[in-house]
Amino acid sequence: MSTELFNVADIFGENVFNDTVMQERLPKKVYKNLKNTIEEGKELDLETADVIAHEMKEWAIEKGATHYTHWFLPLTGVTAEKHDSFISAPLPSGKILMSFSGKELIKGEPDASSFPSGGLRATFEARGYTAWDCTSPAFVRQDAAGATLCIPTAFCSYTGEALDQKTPLLRSMEAINTQALRLLRLFGNTTSKKVTPSVGAEQEYFLVDAKKFLERKDLIYTGRTLFGAMPPKGQELDDHYFGTIRQRIASFMRDVNIELWKVGVSSKTQHNEVAPAQHELAPIYTEANIAVDHNQIVMQTLKRIASQHGMKCLLHEKPFAGVNGSGKHNNWSLITDDGINMLDPGKTPHENIQFLLILTCILKAVNKHADLLRESAADPGNDHRLGANEAPPAIISVFLGEQLEDVIEQLISTGEATHSLKGGKLETGVRTLPELMKDATDRNRTSPFAFTGNKFEFRMVGSRDSIASSNIVLNTIAAEAFSDACDVLENAEDFQLAVHDLIKKYATENQRIIFNGDGYSEAWVEEAKRRGLHNIRSMVEAIPAMVSDKAVSLFEKFGVFTKAELESRAEIQYESYAKAINIEARTMIDMARKQFIPAVMKYTKELADTVNTVTAAGADASVQSSCLKEVSELLKETKSALDVLEKVTREASQKGEGPEEAKFFYYEVVPAMENLRTPVDKLEMIVDKEAWPMPSYGDLLFEV
Template identity: 50%
Template sequence: MSNFRFKALEIAQSRQALLVAAPTERVADFFGSNTFNNEVMRTLLSPEAYLKVTEAIQTNGQIDRAIADEVAGAMKSWATAKGATHYTHWFQPLTGETAEKHDAFFDITVEGKAIEKFKGGALVQQEPDASSFPNGGLRNTFEARGYTGWDPSSPAFLMDNGAGGKTLCIPSVFIAYTGEALDYKTPLLKAINALDKAATAVCQYFDRNISKVTPTLGPEQEYFVVDRALFYARPDLVLAGRTVFGHAPARGQQLDDHYFGSIPPRINAFMVDFEFESMKLGMPVRTRHNEVAPGQFEVAPTFEEVNLAVDHNALLMDLMDKIAEKHNLKVLFHEKPFAGINGSGKHNNWSMGTNTGVNLLAPSTKPKESLRFITFLVNVVKAVHDNADMLRASIASAGNEYRLGANEAPPAIVSVFLGESLTQALNDLETKSEITVNKGDNVYYKLGLNRIPSLMRDNTDRNRTSPFAFTGNKFEFRAVGSSANSASTMTVLNAIVADQLNKFKTDVDDRLAKGEKKELAIVDILKEYYANSKRILFEGNGYSDEWVEEAASRGLSNIKSSPEALRVYMQPESLALFERTGVMNHAEVESRYEIELEKYIKNVQIESRVMGDLAMNHVVSTALKYQNNLAGTARNLVELGMTAEAEPVKAILREISTRVMVIKKGVEAMIDSRKKANNVTDTAERAKLYATEVKGHFDGIRYEVDKLEEIVDDEDWPLVKYRELLFVK
């Protein structure tokens, strides 16, 4: 068996970096060349059609059939000229779980249809064979089939279809005939819309020229890379996306700085390759290699409008997956592929921009703009404070459960970091007693708002341990899992901020109706909000045990298990918020809840099965063979009269026996727990049993297996070891 491991190692060792021709043209010459972008539309569409389409994108408006026909015609000729043979609606169903994750994130598996017949109707609406996509009971409830619909705000693009041709991919939503969302994109678009409305209304207090607010997202994506042959020699990586066993390497993170002076050549070639392809697909990425663990890297795009950024992240992950194949590599997007080693996140950098070009979370040198900045800042803090558990629910998954609170990752406690000077400024504002503004006074100076920009400029402090940190002109939500579709978290974040801004507007308008001065009313309300939500602010080390204690004493939640975190979606307040903001109705939330629980169960179940199989059929069997060898050695020594010398050998024999016994019992108990859980019909209850009882056996089994790895002859050990996986040439 260990032959397999050594063969894989030989293959991995012999590989050379692929030669990748770096693009000779300037970036501007190929950026977006595989997308049906604005530029292309301008040249190929009639001026009327172009105007209608861009207008519809701006206003989320409808596109009528005649225009759709024209766009479809233009898309078809553009795509065929570039070698497209097929087209497909590209959407993001609610899968995304470990085993099939990489192709399920978005979907070209819906058979691409031949492009000759492509017309407006086919552009606007498609009926995929939706039976294979999860719907959380929605389709049963409504007895409806699903269809996909074109999202004109995300440009269509070309992908190699693997058969020598290209497929035109049309970003789409996926909904039931009765209108309920079956995908990630639909509620996200609604949340973006809700935020736009709410934020624009609040902006009107400050600037009448602001007519649109667009939330922005720059997701920094962390990932591991391993050799392809080694990947396939680890059934746990193949089936569960993570290693269920493996002893930490002697050389772990402590030496990473030295090790990562430069990127290994094979990885470098891979990066250059996918970066180039990403650029052609209109994705503005820059790769980085500043991650803590060996074999771990990061890619960060320039931020874009949230919907586009989410599509691009999903597309980027798929692209990386494909291009890694070409380089005989495998990308691991799992949150915790290796125990004891840094996990991977997807840091969601988020802000809000206006049609006038202003970043609403950027401090300004102008006092009047400072009030606007503080307004949005405090409202975000309050939204996070009031809905921390919803944010926590939005990042819940089986994979992220391993990462949150483990080494080098934020805990499951949601807190906000603002930095010392900004916190100080808000404290000052809060403690400022009633001020009176006389004729001729500058209200902003009286409020101290003239000082904020200077404070901000000094504010260079960074806190890398905070799950939700203000980083100068945006918030960075770091607790999102690396394999997640950012849409989940962006839907919740934009919805809760929209909801909060709506409340704020009501509060301000109430005061204005009483004849209060606008600026004073705003500041008064912000003071109150701040006082009520500042317990969520934390500047210290978020990874420390002290914080866990302190957070508990502050009454902040620390929801560790995913099923428990997800349950928050079903609370009346959450359901009401989703309804109020028009993001999701009760049935939609409930179906998502079901689907997330099912995914969780499936993931833990797969992991548990892999663990049992590897433990018994690979590890224990190998240990027993080794034990047999040792027994022979001991017997020989005794026969030769070397009884004393036989003692250490017997000691190892005993240790192996004990560990094998514990593993065997552990696996049996785990199987019993699984049976018990599988007999429970209620999904939430079953998920809970998986989270507690089934998973409860993991650590014990793993501990013994990892000990055996240290004892059993390296020659015989069947599983590729961490040190072999983590250091790619």
């Protein structure tokens, strides 16, 4: 365990080509041109890019970098990179020069045919481009490969379609900026020049011992346990949550923080989560596209540092049945360039007309596009997590809290809000404790979309997913709602009257989406149904929302996606789901055939030999016989369920690609997988531990 002392302020951002570095190294004119590109979207000329590239290269070499890479987010769910060294062609003397041009900085050319395109590109059409996202700073990553200059980029096809998460995210950020500025101008704000979505993504994860991980094929191939019986203790005592962090984990967290701080990720909070072996890391909020990049860096760093500590980091949404799964809370707000948080209600929300309009616009956006927001968090792993009394339900609703709900009710009933509930003082009954002021509202952990003071927290996102999809949707649906409001108000004869009428109209028409109660209760499921809210339980059922007429119209209006891009992404989603379940099913088949059934057959032989030996000795062998009978019956049930799973998995491969294949996997293969797991898990509770072919849940969760 490292005990080296360090100062966070000294190492933070030391491997980032940030604004401070640029001011120090770039000529004033070049620096100004780059800032104009970052802040105002002006085009960067090649001459300026050449100077930036040279200084970036020199800086990276000083950090030990030998290679650079265009670091991008294809539709695979992980990042991608191709490394090129800085060396140029050898000189006649045999020496080499280290070079890096503006053209190499601005544009790269990976093979686009090998990344998911959903039919946008034929397999023989290979050309694709990566384009430098200068709004997200380059950084040097130091790992076993040495040091590599990583340049965040967008990725598109030869014909211009987005093949990544970054391109549509940047488009959505432009859309929300334009429409939010329109709204601010209506309220007399002439000084703010830019509005940026600010995002902070809390990251949950599990840590298990690497040796035990490597003894389980399901963890290796799928990232989750496909079999496994619960140990005597789970999370029922709530003793792991916020508990003292064990030394091995604390050492890991320290090294994670150091690596993240070096590349400018503001890792802020760390703690034990609810389930055994589960933990959480949370950063300070930053611009949406940087937050997306930072979250990818967080996930990569967690995995890399875990391996260095003899552990494996599990980012699957449900690595263990019976205990809480993992997600990440996407905290979203809107910040102007001069520091105004547009989602700050102030001390008297009922008097803050601008905030009330923004709030009711967002209610309208979420109510209208709840299915699209649900789809943005769709993932095969999330099917196991959402609505399972540990995560938000699959029904989208908005939690406002008592204070704002009261203001909304006033607006609906009378058309005017005259007061806001106050927080008051916290009465502890202990005179030696300091006097604390309560917030005006409690929090609600069961809500998928909760207002938490000056931001909205979207709690559905899966732990291993990019947060880009959810923020693309949030930005775009909010932009549409702002646009609709501005269309009305810009043409109003009496602005004050019109804005009050619009706030009441939006509050009244969209009140069904507001719910402050227990999202885990069955009563809410029935109430949501009565309200006409969607209850989309699976990824397969969520995907169609992406290509509905409503969604196509929304995204095309604001230039975020074309219809072809949406259709391609839906196709990729169906294909991804089918592939994920197919891999899980085949892994279960492999484990059952090669590990469980042979192990149990061997154990039944031992039982049978014991029965014969005891009987021959003239003693009562009824207990042994009973155990043998029970194990044999479960073995038969296992073999029968295995045969069914093999059959439906073969049938799935004949369904072709697209919705029909994905639906078959969801409705036929997934239940067959559960039917195989059930008898195997029962066998684990009976068979001698020494005879069981892999580590148990107890081994994985409590021996880290």
